[in-house]
Amino acid sequence: MSFLRTLLVSLLALPGLLSAQENPRTILVLDGSGSMWGQIDGRAKIEIAQTVMGDLLAALPADQELGLTAYGHRTKGDCSDIETLVAPGAGTRDAIATAVNGIQPRGKTPMTDAVTAAAEALRYTEEKATVILVSDGIETCNPDPCAAARALEQAGAEFTVHVVGFDVSDPEALEQMQCLAEETGGRFLTAANAGELGEALTEVAAAPEPMPVTVDFAATDGEDGPRIATPLIWSLSRGETAILDFERGATVSADLLPGDYLVSVLRPEDEASAEMTFAQGDAPQTVTLALPALLPPASLEAADSAPAGSTLPVTWDGPDAQNDYISVARPGDDGYETYAYTRKGSPAELLLPALPGDYELRYVLSDGRKTLATRPIAVTEVTASLDAADSVVAGAQLPVTWQGPDYANDYISVARPGDDGYESYVYTRKGSPGQLLMPPQPGDYELRYVMSQDRTVLATRRVTVTEVAATLASEDSALAGATLPVTWEGPDYANDYISIARLGDDGYENYAYTRKGSPAQVVMPTVPGDYELRYVMSQDRTVLASLPIEVQDVQATLALPETARAGASIVVNWEGPGYDRDYISISRPGDSRHDAYSYTRTGSPLLLRTPAVPGTYEVRYVAASNGTSVLARKEITLTEVSADLQAAERGAAGGNLAVHWDGPDFSDDYVSIARAQSSDDEYETYGRTSQDSPLILKLPEQPGAYELRYVVGQNRKVIARKPLTVE
Numbered sequence: 102m103s104f105l106r107t108l109l110v111s112l113l114a115l116p117g118l119l120s121a122q123e124n125p126r127t128i129l130v131l132d133g134s135g136s137m138w139g140q141i142d143g144r145a146k147i148e149i150a151q152t153v154m155g156d157l158l159a160a161l162p163a164d165q166e167l168g169l170t171a172y173g174h175r176t177k178g179d180c181s182d183i184e185t186l187v188a189p190g191a192g193t194r195d196a197i198a199t200a201v202n203g204i205q206p207r208g209k210t211p212m213t214d215a216v217t218a219a220a221e222a223l224r225y226t227e228e229k230a231t232v233i234l235v236s237d238g239i240e241t242c243n244p245d246p247c248a249a250a251r252a253l254e255q256a257g258a259e260f261t262v263h264v265v266g267f268d269v270s271d272p273e274a275l276e277q278m279q280c281l282a283e284e285t286g287g288r289f290l291t292a293a294n295a296g297e298l299g300e301a302l303t304e305v306a307a308a309p310e311p312m313p314v315t316v317d318f319a320a321t322d323g324e325d326g327p328r329i330a331t332p333l334i335w336s337l338s339r340g341e342t343a344i345l346d347f348e349r350g351a352t353v354s355a356d357l358l359p360g361d362y363l364v365s366v367l368r369p370e371d372e373a374s375a376e377m378t379f380a381q382g383d384a385p386q387t388v389t390l391a392l393p394a395l396l397p398p399a400s401l402e403a404a405d406s407a408p409a410g411s412t413l414p415v416t417w418d419g420p421d422a423q424n425d426y427i428s429v430a431r432p433g434d435d436g437y438e439t440y441a442y443t444r445k446g447s448p449a450e451l452l453l454p455a456l457p458g459d460y461e462l463r464y465v466l467s468d469g470r471k472t473l474a475t476r477p478i479a480v481t482e483v484t485a486s487l488d489a490a491d492s493v494v495a496g497a498q499l500p501v502t503w504q505g506p507d508y509a510n511d512y513i514s515v516a517r518p519g520d521d522g523y524e525s526y527v528y529t530r531k532g533s534p535g536q537l538l539m540p541p542q543p544g545d546y547e548l549r550y551v552m553s554q555d556r557t558v559l560a561t562r563r564v565t566v567t568e569v570a571a572t573l574a575s576e577d578s579a580l581a582g583a584t585l586p587v588t589w590e591g592p593d594y595a596n597d598y599i600s601i602a603r604l605g606d607d608g609y610e611n612y613a614y615t616r617k618g619s620p621a622q623v624v625m626p627t628v629p630g631d632y633e634l635r636y637v638m639s640q641d642r643t644v645l646a647s648l649p650i651e652v653q654d655v656q657a658t659l660a661l662p663e664t665a666r667a668g669a670s671i672v673v674n675w676e677g678p679g680y681d682r683d684y685i686s687i688s689r690p691g692d693s694r695h696d697a698y699s700y701t702r703t704g705s706p707l708l709l710r711t712p713a714v715p716g717t718y719e720v721r722y723v724a725a726s727n728g729t730s731v732l733a734r735k736e737i738t739l740t741e742v743s744a745d746l747q748a749a750e751r752g753a754a755g756g757n758l759a760v761h762w763d764g765p766d767f768s769d770d771y772v773s774i775a776r777a778q779s780s781d782d783e784y785e786t787y788g789r790t791s792q793d794s795p796l797i798l799k800l801p802e803q804p805g806a807y808e809l810r811y812v813v814g815q816n817r818k819v820i821a822r823k824p825l826t827v828e
Contacts, residue, residue: 408481584623672708774809
């Protein structure tokens with residue numbers, strides 16, 4: 102083997118040099134010092150290096166990122182003569198070859214600083230970096246290459262220096278080169294002649310055989326669950342080669358060479374399985390697979406078939422955890438049609454779907470909605486039938502004879518053909534025949550037996566709803582507020598009524614139920630105008646007949662004195678409609694409330710009691726038969742009233758006192774004895790003025806300062822006071 106070939110092989114044997122992925126960025130550091138003009142076998146070492154470098158570049162992978170640094174190639178005696186000739190990168194082969202061939206050795210050997218410069222160019226503190234140093238002599242600039250190498254190794258992310266020595270015999274130089282390599286985890290190779298170089302390269306090229314390492318396999322119950330301690334079934338393979346085949350054990354182990362493997366595990370209890378692919382390196386490891394959490398056992402017992410919509414007893418056994426349930430679903434569906442909680446006991450009463458077909462009963466664990474047990478069930482068809490008259494008048498009650506399952510909330514309905522809803526319905530629980538209210542509008546309809554679950558229609562029958570008529574007869578006009586008799590003919594359904602309303606209005610002013618007979622007594626509105634009498638069918642407030650009517654204005658007059666004493670009763674002569682509940686009131690002008698009133702039904706004239714507070718008031722005729730409407734008003738002035746009290750100024754406690762009084766003597770007026778300074782409505786004793794004057798009043802038992810008072814009873818207003826001492 103020639104020296105050049107041996108040296109090339111030495112370089113290529115350096116770890117990672119042929120794998121761009123293992124060592125993506127590399128800088129070649131070439132000795133350009135003067136000693137490189139020395140010869141080996143008649144050729145200058147620089148020429149040998151240039152040839153070797155050319156062959157090396159041709160052999161390296163195309164995507165290997167390479168750079169070139171040289172030292173001692175520009176000036177003599179200069180330790181700073183270090184230059185990165187080609188920055189590390191892809192596609193730099195030609196540039197490196199050109200730069201190497203242009204090197205002319207001149208100067209010193211700063212190989213340690215050159216390695217440091219190359220490391221910095223590779224950003225060795227951030228990225229994986231490799232330096233290959235080719236040198237033929239001792240370090241002539243840096244006093245301690247070993248210390249520098251250790252510093253580079255400690256600071257580097259993953260930094261390695263490989264060193265190749267050309268024709269080096271100096272022990273110190275060899276020690277320096279070897280230290281640079283070993284401190285950074287690299288290799289040191291020497292080449293003195295072809296034979297030695299061949300032996301060294303053979304040793305480097307002979308990569309050691311990989312050694313198998315022990316890999317343990319375990320499984321957990323769920324992703325984050327405990328390790329399974331019961332026996333499992335394991336299989337392990339590499340490619341097509343089986344290593345473990347149905348090995349039984351809670352855990353298993355195997356001695357494996359580096360590579361990719363596939364492991365699988367089976368739990369016999371529920372046949373749950375898991376598998377994974379993993380990469381094995383040169384270090385032992387434990388590979389853990391997660392099996393689905395082991396579910397508790399459960400079972401279901403029920404009939405093999407049952408009618409659609411029926412309630413099926415399902416006997417179950419299971420964990421009965423909170424919110425566990427028994428459901429029925431189509432096979433393969435994730436959800437359910439209906440369900441019943443297990444907390445309600447076994448058997449569970451499960452409502453079956455409304456549509457016939459093949460279904461599946463399930464015991465479902467609420468935590469994660471995991472199905473613990475299943476059982477098939479056939480849901481069979483259920484039928485119903487209807488019988489009724491072919492036609493019926495609008496709004497009538499139609500007897501509908503039916504047959505069907507009569508489930509809870511099943512109903513018989515009437516609807517327009519094609520409509521999803523209904524016009525009216527009656528529950529089947531009310532028996533057969535069901536009394537079904539017909540729509541108010543004539544037309545073609547459909548009777549239906551509807552199963553309440555999913556509103557499933559089990560049977561239909563056509564029915565014709567015919568028009569229903571009504572008539573009205575009454576006067577053409579009536580006084581506002583009067584009660585008008587209205588003769589009517591019509592179906593007289595429950596809650597039908599005769600109303601009066603403004604033309605075009607949907608509502609009404611007043612009404613009377615038809616159940617009270619014909620003629621209906623309808624109270625006219627208090628506001629004059631054009632109105633309409635109506636026969637209204639209560640269902641959907643359907644108007645069956647109408648009749649126009651004029652409501653005429655109504656008048657009233659009042660005759661009363663212009664003045665009166667406050668609190669006295671006055672005589673009021675009136676003329677007006679005298680409707681039931683009409684009244685004569687007295688109020689402050691502008692106040693809608695009244696202070697007092699008397700009904701007109703007592704006749705004319707009538708007595709009206711006035712307020713006890715003097716001032717200007719208004720007497721009104723109020724029509725109240727339909728709301729309230731003031732038909733007449735007249736002002737009156739109420740004057741203040743006075744009184745006088747005569748009695749002894751002193752009296753013995755518990756004795757009698759004679760009181761002479763003079764005053765208005767209104768109904769409910771009284772003379773009282775009260776504590777001095779007490780409120781006007783308080784007293785110790787009193788006597789009605791209706792008992793005449795004088796009054797004999799019993800004095801209080803407690804001595805003290807008191808007061809005699811004349812009190813107007815209507816509002817307890819004191820209009821006379823006299824001090825009194827009880828001894």
